[in-house]
Amino acid sequence: MKNFLVLILLLPTLCLAQKRTLSKYAEIRILTCGPFQGELYSAFGHSAIRVNDPMKGYDMVYNYGIFDFDQPNFYLNFARGYLNYKLDVHEYRNFQYAYVYYNRFIHEQVLNLDQEQKQKLFDYLQWNAKPENQYYFYDYFYNNCATKVRDALKATFKDDLQFDGSYITTDYTIRDLAHIYLDQQPWGELGIDICLGLPMDSVATPEMYMFLPDYIEQGFNHASIMKNGQREPLVKNTIITNKAQPQEDQSSTITPLIVFSLLLIIGLIITFIGYRQDKGYFIFDTILFSVIGLVGWLLLLLWIATDHHAAARNFNLLWAIPLHFPLALFLLKKKIPDFLRIYFQASCLVNLVLLITWAFLPQDIHYSLIPLAILLLVRSYYIQRYLSFERDEDPSA
Template sequence: MKRTILSLWLLLCMVMLSAYSIRPQQVEQPFDSTKELSKVDFSKPLAANQADWVDRTSVSLLTVGPGDPLYAWFGHSALIVKQPSGTQIMYDWGIFDYEQEHFYLNFARGRMYYYVVASEATWRIQEAIDEERDVRLVELNLTDEAKFALITFLQKHIKTEYSTYLYHFYSDNCATRIRDIIDFATEGAFRAWAENEPGQGSYRQLTARNMIHSPALFWVLDTLQSRIIDTRLDRYEELFLPEKLHQAVVDFTYPDGTRLVDEVQVLQDRRDSGIRFTVSDDLVNYDWAYALFGIASTLLLLLLGSRLPVLRRIVSGLLFLALGVLGSLLLFMMLFSDMDMTYFNENILFLNPLLFASAYALLIQKKQGSRLAAYCSAIMLVLLVLKFLVPAFAQQDNIRTIAVLLPLYLSGSSFQGRRKRKKR
């Protein structure tokens, strides 16, 4: 009876955790770009000397394709100002410093501080070319007044008190900062146009295209994120991706029909070279592949159990140990980090620190199976039924997570049942 009550209590705790995320105190944004942009007059008349200088100056959007490190998988955006002297200054919002105070603690809590840095553009462009990345440059067709105000804003932006900002992968990054600058420079026309254009998908669907080449890492990061990233975006919202920003700038025309970009300058194109992964133009869906992986892995475990039950128990224990670590990370991010994309994650119902108990039973107590696995299996089956029958329960796209874990949990609980029947 006591074990039944304890099991019900654990199940109740798991259900409560799904809707319980302590939102941490709001961390002040050191430099709110849109707030400062709203103070700039992009139509202010220019003096004669200012008009002459800005007429011989250009502002261009630089877009760099994906690179090899994880942080470079999504590409990069920057602005380049070419002055009358020929000097090209690159304004880059994608700089972070491993040596900043409490860097790793801030990283774990989702408090990533990035910088804007101005540097000579030629060597930065050459660096991207040497890395065998796609590099494209487009000159922005702005009014002289808007161009002058934009350059003034950029020069102010790199001063110490304006150089640091709180990074957010989806809503405040190197591409969104430039997106907002272009919007203000076009006096709101860019945003008005993009918000009326349908987006291609959700945050999750768009980022999957850049990550699916690494299926295991994608599955982990996909599992850690909640329904917050599953709402369908308009075109302006999807401009957190450099490639999307580039294409939107190319497609945009002013209300009078004038184009924002006349010509795309391709400095290097390596998309068909086979050097690294390619990003699909269409949304990708590999739910079936993760389902097959989950079923195949479980069948291998069952086959191993029929021949080498001790080895199967150890392997299962190590799997539950790894899942317990992942569940602990998820719980930490939900409760104590500023990563809002992890809040209210229903995966906590079946992926949480309680899985350490299953690992302990398998590895230390040398027992086969897990009652907790049976509970988790039941929760996932209920969720699957609700997702197909009740649209309100389908807000979080976690089919891939369930597809991998459900066969594993089912095999653990059913194996326990067989062992008990044999003992009787």
Template sequence: MHASGRTPASVACHRLGRICALLVLLACALLGWAPRAHAGVANAPGANLEVALITYGPGDTYWERFGHDAIELRDTVSGEAVTFNYGVFDFDEEGFLLHFAAGRMHYLMDAAPSDVDQHYYAEVGRSVTRQPLAFTASQAADLRDFLLWNLQPENARYDYDYYANNCATRVRDALDKALGGVLKKQLGARPGGMTYRQQTARLMSQQAWLMLILDVGLGPYADQPLSAWQESFLPMVLQTQIRHVTTNDADGAAHPVVLGEQLLSPNRLVAPPEQAPDLRLPLALAGLVLAALLLITRRFAPTVFAVIATFYLVLAGIVGMALIILWTLTTHHSAWANANLLIFNPLAWLLIATAWRARRGIPSSRFADMLIALQLLAVLIAWLLHLLPGVVQQNQPWLLFAMPCWLALAWCYRKRHING
């Protein structure tokens, strides 16, 4: 859930106004209409342009948890510095919520004076790091020209994807294009440290409820091994990985792309953990507690048993329906082919009536017995999937949660059937 880190609706309108003003200034400069006093980034020769990667640390709001970054162009003669980023979205856009749900979100490129952007992030307590990059004069000029082209209203909008096409990957790709592909070549050959799922859980761990929702909704796509290039969908990873990239000068000698690194503002917020939390034990314990409650209340408080069973079955059906919709009706490919459908699915709703009949001493029907048997078989298949070669969805925490619940329900329904 990558985002720029400002309140989107108001900032989008404010920033779009600044884009228009900046475009007028840049167009004037490019066409030679501006006086010499206004010379700067837009018309400076490449030899006067300094390129830097600016990285902003994670924020407190959920859409800020992945951090943010930008490309800074600085004219060393006039002192003008402009940051270009790809992280603006607008809640007021027509159909925004529908596009969001369907996985067709639209983001915008933005530009602003560097001191304005950096002051904002420093003010809210997020870290700001600046890495000057080794660009030749022609590379810097090419990058500037591309960014100005990309900033034009007809080119600024793009289709956002959480992992494959977000604010950080756009910055990464723009730098790579100007550097002749050295970033992709070198980072693509280097293994990453975590999967999409692990990075998502790590960064969202401070909002546990949202972390769990995202984890249950991610399919096997999120568990593929990543290269450093792919893992650079995170600004902090790109900041780290680009330190190891080298490029050749005119004489063929290799030297680092990063010329230095300056912490402009330290982080004053709670930093995310270095590793993703292991959800297996907490969810296994939660599943065992729920299963124990089902077994105990089934014997001593049948009405309470019916309420608890209904809660679990309704929740399992809702989760399953959401997974089906994500797979079949949206472009959220990270949620496709989700194996959690084997343990959470709408068939659970058909077992709710049986829980309430059991409360009155009415035995379960053969149809209910068949559904329970089918569900237990599905749980077994979900476990057996982990024996297959290749990328397997890492959903063990949810299997450990659901398995004791389904076994407890099967026992409670079967026991009533025998007693009846």
């Protein structure tokens, strides 16, 4: 009797531990969901895998795009490039409702798999969803919710699965591909362009295109799999579950180019007044160069102190020079040290060379930063010129 009670208590656990077997009516589908411009992180769309078995009442989505704000050291890990994402499993109807609610299209590619292949992929997903296997280090372009879908099939079918990248006829870089989805996110586009360096400007291979859900869909449409000894298309057919309605333009009218152009005009006015009145007005420069210097320190740390590989070798450091902060603080001193004149001479020269070579640099630096670079050039020149005259007039110099 005692053993019987123990068995009854353990029965739910034993059932959960058993391997699920799909029926012959089961389907596995690749879900591609459209972008939503209300948030930056949703502007690129989303990918997931649906396993639907009507015979067994199983209809779940395997979603690699989940992260937990409550995980230990969340913000520190995010900054260092160690952010844990995980594979989560939830009901398809809840998943579908969320994307329909936000007016995002849902395309479902039914995979052309035999019963053994379906079960093999399902077994992999079940293994991957276990607590000890579900976490992975997220990377914007190389290890995200879309690439994990592709990699799940590659890990399951290995050489039986082949992607034909010949349909890619463009020579876009990763940065170009990101820009396509950020037309309505000018500030987000600028932030990405500033923080991410030269690796973003390499021409993307067809496999690299697949960091975007749309190219996961296209890539799967141009993939094949060995089935019953013959190579067949990977996708049987595509079902449009939700067709999104035209969305309102979410882009802000206050763009970075407008803001930096206005800042340039303000800087030119201050420079003109300072020249006429023979005054430095260095409070403006202290704020300007300190902020730019702090941006430079951020970019430098992203490059050398984190695992954000796309942030390496960042040419934005040519205008966001880290030494601007704290050296700009010396402009507030009553007697400004002479080395600051030499420093701003160098800053003037660097910004001049940057503006001349802007179009020829191997890294695409955002065009809206041109007014800012001009302002840094003008104010660097004015500071060193003012300090030079001040030095010449000081008999003790």
